[in-house]
Amino acid sequence: MSAYPLTAMRARALSGTADIPGDKSVSHRALIFGAMAVGETVVSGLLEGEDVLDTAKAMQALGAGVTRGEDGKWRIHGVGTGGFSEPEDVIDCGNSGTGCRLIMGAVATHGFATTFTGDASLRSRPMGRILDPLAQFGVRAEGRSGGRLPLTLIGTADPVPVEYTLPMASAQVKSAVLLAGLNAPGQTTVVEPEATRDHTERMLRGFGATVVVDETQGGRVITLIGQPELNPCEIAVPRDPSSAAFPVVAALLVEGSDITVPGVSRNPTRDGLYRTLVEMGADISFENEREEGGEPVADLRVRGSALKGVEVPPERAASMIDEFPILSVAASFAEGRTVMQGVGELRVKESDRIAAMEAGLNANGVQTSSTEDSFTVEGRGGDGVEGGAMVQTHLDHRIAMSFLVMGMAARNAVTIDDARPVATSFPNFTTLMGSLGADFGDGEAV
Ligand code: S3P
Numbered sequence: 001m002s003a004y005p006l007t008a009m010r011a012r013a014l015s016g017t018a019d020i021p022g023d024k025s026v027s028h029r030a031l032i033f034g035a036m037a038v039g040e041t042v043v044s045g046l047l048e049g050e051d052v053l054d055t056a057k058a059m060q061a062l063g064a065g066v067t068r069g070e071d072g073k074w075r076i077h078g079v080g081t082g083g084f085s086e087p088e089d090v091i092d093c094g095n096s097g098t099g100c101r102l103i104m105g106a107v108a109t110h111g112f113a114t115t116f117t118g119d120a121s122l123r124s125r126p127m128g129r130i131l132d133p134l135a136q137f138g139v140r141a142e143g144r145s146g147g148r149l150p151l152t153l154i155g156t157a158d159p160v161p162v163e164y165t166l167p168m169a170s171a172q173v174k175s176a177v178l179l180a181g182l183n184a185p186g187q188t189t190v191v192e193p194e195a196t197r198d199h200t201e202r203m204l205r206g207f208g209a210t211v212v213v214d215e216t217q218g219g220r221v222i223t224l225i226g227q228p229e230l231n232p233c234e235i236a237v238p239r240d241p242s243s244a245a246f247p248v249v250a251a252l253l254v255e256g257s258d259i260t261v262p263g264v265s266r267n268p269t270r271d272g273l274y275r276t277l278v279e280m281g282a283d284i285s286f287e288n289e290r291e292e293g294g295e296p297v298a299d300l301r302v303r304g305s306a307l308k309g310v311e312v313p314p315e316r317a318a319s320m321i322d323e324f325p326i327l328s329v330a331a332s333f334a335e336g337r338t339v340m341q342g343v344g345e346l347r348v349k350e351s352d353r354i355a356a357m358e359a360g361l362n363a364n365g366v367q368t369s370s371t372e373d374s375f376t377v378e379g380r381g382g383d384g385v386e387g388g389a390m391v392q393t394h395l396d397h398r399i400a401m402s403f404l405v406m407g408m409a410a411r412n413a414v415t416i417d418d419a420r421p422v423a424t425s426f427p428n429f430t431t432l433m434g435s436l437g438a439d440f441g442d443g444e445a446v
Pocket of ligand 1: 024025026098169170171172173175197321322345
C-alpha cells in the first residue's frame with residue numbers, strides 16, 4: 001500500500017468507551033515464550049498489529065506452530081528451549097525493533113545462522129546494543145555499518161552464560177540477553193541501573209523458569225537459571241497503556257469530554273505518562289483496580305481538563321518512553337513550559353522522535369527547544385494551538401497518532417503525510433477514535 005495522508009479536524013466533546021487493543025510488549029513476548037515452551041500456549045487478547053504479526057511469522061519460520069482460532073485466541077505449539085530450527089529465509093521484522101531484538105536473543109544460543117531485515121525505519125536503527133552482549137555468549141554477526149540491518153547472526157551451539165550490565169535503559173536489550181540465557185547452561189545475569197518494563201521477568205516466571213530479581217544500590221539484578229523446561233501457559237494480554245494514551249490525551253484536550261477506557265495495564269514500569277498527566281492537572285480516575293493475567297489493570301475515566309506544564313524527571317523516562325510524543329501534544333495545550341529530561345533514547349526509536357516532534361509542533365505554531373537528551377515544549381495554554389500544518393511521520397506510528405490527536409483540539413485541522421504506520425500497533429485507531437467523536441478525513445495528496 002502506498003503512503004496516504006489523513007486529516008484530523010477539530011472535534012466536539014468526546015464520549016463513550018474506548019476498547020484498547022492488547023499490549024504490544026506482552027503480545028511479542030507471549031508468542032516468543034510460547035514458541036519456546038513444550039506444548040500448547042493459548043493467548044487471548046493478542047494485539048493483531050503488524051509488528052506482532054511479523055513476530056508470529058518469525059516463530060513459524062523457526063519451527064513453532066502458530067494459529068489463530070475462530071474464537072480469536074492464538075495457539076502456539078512450542079518447540080521447547082533450544083528447539084528452534086534454522087529458518088529457510090530471511091526474517092523480516094517489518095517496523096518492529098522489539099520483535100527483531102527479542103528474536104535475535106532467542107535464536108542467539110542456537111547453532112545456526114539467521115538473517116534479519118526490516119522496513120526503512122528498522123534498517124536505520126542501532127543493533128550493536130544487542131550484538132555486544134550476544135557476542136559474550138559466543139555469537140557472531142555480520143551486518144551493515146553501525147551494526148544495522150540487514151544482518152546475519154551466527155548463533156552458538158556452545159554458549160557460555162553471561163553477566164551483563166545494561167549501558168542504557170532498554171527492556172529490549174535486557175530481554176534479548178535473558179532470551180539468549182534461556183538456552184545457555186548455568187546462570188545468566190542482567191544488571192539494569194534503571195528499572196525498565198518487566199514483562200519478560202513476569203512472563204518467564206509464568207512459564208516456570210527461575211528468575212530472581214534483587215533490588216540493589218547498583219540497580220536491579222536479574223538472574224535466570226538457564227535451560228529450564230518452559231511449561232505452556234494460558235495468557236490474557238492486558239490492554240496497552242501506550243495505545244490508551246492517545247484517546248486519554250484526546251479526551252483531556254477536547255473540552256467537555258468524558259470517556260471510559262477499560263482494563264488498561266497499570267504495571268508500574270509502564271505508568272509514567274499517567275503519573276505525569278495527573279501532576280499536570282488531568283482529571284483521570286483509576287477505577288476497579290484489579291489483577292488480570294498477572295498484570296495490574298484498572299478502568300480509566302477521563303474528563304476534559306485544563307493542564308499546566310511540568311518537569312518530567314529523568315528517572316521517570318523509562319516508564320513512559322513510548323509516550324513522550326503524545327505527552328508533547330498534551331504539553332502544547334498546557335499553561336506554561338514542560339521540560340522532559342533524560343530522553344536521549346527517543347532519538348533511536350522508530351524515528352528520531354525529538355526531531356520529528358519538534359518539526360511537527362513548530363509547524364503547528366508551538367515553540368520548542370531540545371538538547372541531545374532533553375525536550376522542552378512551550379505550552380500555549382488559553383491561547384490554544386493554531387494547527388493547520390502537514391506533519392511528516394517518518395514511518396513512526398506514535399508520531400502519526402500524536403498529531404492526529406493534536407488536530408482534534410487545535411484551531412485548524414492537522415494532516416499527517418502517511419497514516420500507514422498506525423497499523424503497526426493500533427490497527428483500529430481511526431475507527432475507535434471516530435466512535436468517540438473524532439472527525440478524521442482524507443488529507444490532501446502528498
Ligand atoms: C519495548 C521496549 C522499549 C519500547 C518499545 C517496547 C519492549 O524499547 O520503546 O516500544 O517491549 O521491550 P527500548 O528497549 O529500546 O527502550
